Every structure is written in C-alpha cells, then in structure tokens.
Amino acid sequence: MSLKLFAAPMSSALPVVQAIAELGLDCETVMFDLSSGEQKSPAYLAINPHGVVPTLVVDGTPLFEALAIMQWLGERHGVERGLWPAPGTPQHLVALSWSTWAYVSYGALVSVLNYAQAPHGKDHLHHPPLAAEVLSQLHAALDRLDARLAQSPWLLGEAFSLADLIVASVVTYSAYCGVNTEGRAHLERWLQAFQSRESFRTAWGGGEGK
Ligand SMILES: N[C@@H](CCC(=O)N[C@@H](CS)C(=O)NCC(=O)O)C(=O)O
Incomplete structure (x- = not known):
C-alpha cells in the first residue's frame, strides 16, 4: 500500500503526522509552506478541492479531513497494532x-x-x-x-x-x-x-x- 501525506507545520495535519508515527507506517510526506499558497495550486486542488491540509493519498486515492484520515488509519492499520479497537466490538x-x-x-x-x-x-x-x-x-x-x-x-x-x-x-x-x-x-x-x-x-x- 502506498501512502503520501500532504501536511504543513503547525496545522491540522500534526495529529495525522503523529498517528502515522505511532503506527510506524511508511509514508511519503510533502510539507507545504501554507504562507506561499502552494495548497492552492491546480495540481493540489485536483487532489483536495478545498485547498487545505491534511490530505492522505492512499494508493492514488485522496482522503481528506483529519478526523476521517485518523479513523481510517485506525481501522486499516491500528487494529493489528493494538491502537484501535476492532469493528464489531x-x-x-x-x-x-x-x-x-x-x-x-x-x-x-x-x-x-x-x-x-x-x-x-x-x-x-x-x-x-x-x-x-x-x-x-x-x-x-x-x-x-x-x-x-x-x-x-x-x-x-x-x-x-x-x-x-x-x-x-x-x-x-x-x-x-x-x-x-x-x-x-x-x-x-x-x-x-x-x-x-x-x-x-x-x-x-x-x-x-x-
Ligand atoms: N477540517 C479540516 C481543516 C483543514 C484546514 O483548515 N487546514 C488548514 C491548516 S490548519 C489549511 O490547510 N489552511 C490553508 C488555507 O486555508 O489556505 C481538517 O481537519 O482536515
């Protein structure tokens, strides 16, 4: 599975960066400088039309909203690591x-x-x-x-x-x-x-x- 995270310092992306570290996942991270406006580039807007971070691209499909990303990380990678409860419990x-x-x-x-x-x-x-x-x-x-x-x-x-x-x-x-x-x-x-x-x-x- 390939994971690519778009993040920025001191932003809503920090908890996602932390969750990925807790899970020990291999993830390419692109750090934006939000003051430069690169989150509004056409290339990034094609990934996240809201032009904000974080976005986690999972095998080519973008997942945005920090909460959704972390709940997905829990479901997909947390259960086997004891960091998220199994669905159904x-x-x-x-x-x-x-x-x-x-x-x-x-x-x-x-x-x-x-x-x-x-x-x-x-x-x-x-x-x-x-x-x-x-x-x-x-x-x-x-x-x-x-x-x-x-x-x-x-x-x-x-x-x-x-x-x-x-x-x-x-x-x-x-x-x-x-x-x-x-x-x-x-x-x-x-x-x-x-x-x-x-x-x-x-x-x-x-x-x-x-
Ligand atoms: N509800 C969104 C908030 C995302 C958000 O507003 N991110 C801010 C940083 S904290 C951002 O990228 N701002 C850049 C901009 O508005 O141009 C989430 O939790 O993912």
Missing part, C-alpha cells in the same frame, strides 16, 4: 463516539471561539459575549471529558489508543486558543501522558503543550 463504538465528538462538537465550539476572539486581521468579528458563552460551554465539555477519564487511564481503558490521540490533539489545540484545561485532575494526568509521548514531541515540534 463495544470499544469500537466508544472510539468512534469520542473521536467524532472531539472534532465535530468540541472542535466546532473552538472554531466559534476563535472567531469571537477576533482572528488576526478580522477585528470586526470580535464578540466578547459570544466568546464568554462558548468558553463556558467548552469548560462544561472538558468537565464531562474529565469525568470519563476518571473511569480509566485512557479513553478505551488501560492502554493508549488513537482515540486518545484524536481527542487529546483537539484539547491541546483548544488550549493554544485560550481554553484553560487546568484544574481537572484526570484530564490533566491524561493530557500530560499524551504530551509526553515521543510521537507528540516529534510531530508537534518540541512538545509545546498546553
């Missing part, structure tokens, strides 16, 4: 639930927070009451994640899995965006264990954690 449902929750539900709130906190050059979007509301919803979400992590060291039980990588990546990113993740014992322990992994330090560049 209850743990597989848990992995799909929490990983999708992180990107779709929690991640959507982080996007709104970024707009409400006025992204660079978009001061007209600055909206403090909306930012406060979204922050309070994000903190409530983190409380629920903390409660889940009170049940076991990792999301699926005793062992680290790509479900942890996916969820912890979004939580780590949210901390960069100003969501205070501290003060929750189980969440903090889990986040620290995640950020101490060699794959995190390598992929995210020096282990800049929360």
